[in-house]
Amino acid sequence: MDIIKQTFAAVWLSISVQVRNVILSLLLCFSLVGLLKEAAWTELVIGILIRLPYLILIWVPEWLRGNRVRIAAVVIIWIVTVSYAIFFNVANGAAEFIFYLIGYLVLSLPIYTSLLLTTVIISMDAFIFGICQMAPNQILIFSIAHAGTYILFWGSRVKRETNEAAKRHYEELREVHAQLKQTHEELQDTHRELEEATVRLLHYAVLEERSRISMDLHDSIGNGLTSAIVQLQALPYMMKKDAAEADKAMITILNVVKHSLQEVRTVAHRMGSDEVGLGLVALSSLVNQVREMAGFTIKFFTPEPTSLWTPETSELLYRTLQEALTNVIRHAQASEVEICISEIEGKLAMSVEDNGIYSEEHVVVPGFGLSSMKARCERAGGSLSVEAVKPQGMKLTLNIPLHDTKDRTRGEKL
Secondary structure, rough: HHHHHHHHHHHHHHHHHHHHHHHHHHHHOOOHHHHHHHOOHHHHHHHHHHHHHHHHHHHHHHHOHHHHHHHHHHHHHHHHHHHHHHHHHHHHHHHHHHHHHHHHHHHHHOOHHHHHHHHHHHHHHHHHHHOOOOOOHHHHHHHHHHHHHHHHHHHHHHHHHHHHHHHHHHHHHHHHHHHHHHHHHHHHHHHHHHHHHHHHHHHHHHHHHHHHHHHHHHHHHHHHHHHHHHHHHOOOOHHOHHHHHHHHHHHHHHHHHHHHHHHHHHHHHHOOOOHOHHHHHHHHHHHHHHHHHHHOOOEEEEOOOOEEOOOOHHHHHHHHHHHHHHHHHHHHHEHHHHHHHEEOEEEEEEEEEEEOOOOOOOOOOHHHHHHHHHHHHHHHOOOOEEEEEOOOEEEEEEEEEEEOOOOOOOOOOO
């Protein structure tokens, strides 16, 4: 649709220019009608020749019209016109041609150049018309008329340039709008991809955490059961040799098995939850990754009991904690970070506090990442704040409402 409009506008502009040139050409040639009836053929030829430069000036292609060429053409045509007025004593006819010349000056040359040339032409015309014995009052009328022509065409030029500037600005704004629209769509696509990537990352974090738990399960419970098996194999010999020692071994084996069973239940309880409750597992995995990579101490507190979080809540907490820990690594120069998650009266709170270089004297300005997180928290009906703490360090606090009231015991302290 835009291409059709632009094509139509270009065609219309071309047609309007051609129509204007045709009208000017007809007006120039109109006075030849009288010469066809009254003048001799020599005067008719001279009349045609004197109009020919004006027609060329009107129809010459735009790309051939440099300012210097235009000024030279105007000066030459004016000299030819006044020569025609002097030699043939037709000052009135020459004065008519000057109207076209002044109109062309105003519409085609820079404003100050056209003003200077018009002033010179009007002054010289008054002098030459005086030589041609034109009445002073008629000279004054022509001078005023020529000046009025300049003002009239100047107003037309200002209006035309204003319209062209408005069209140009409109086109520029439309292009900027199209670019902004395209950029907005690209940002929306990127945002959707980021959302999907974050959800996948949460799942990967859960899988990684479960893999770690499986390894711990193998190491701890496997060792305990291996020890129990060894002692059970030795138990018959102990019973034959020393019944009291066998009883002690039986108690020890029973304790090992009970402890292993308790660990199995705990792990099964944590790993058997559905994806609605994957939030804490993903956060724990993220904390473990950063702790191993960054080299500073991270304390992670989650009280009992905790609710089952929706996927949106889990994603919001994960991305906020990820952004906060990234900022600590990049800027804070901290040696210790404390992360605390709590639930009070249907509200979920998470705080991330470090002992870095920030102090109350610093102005804490959230960057793009935290600003985006703040906007997400506000859309979720909550808030996100960043502030300096005493004696030094920075604290990020997130508060959002909980929409899932189904409770489940999932507390831990890492």
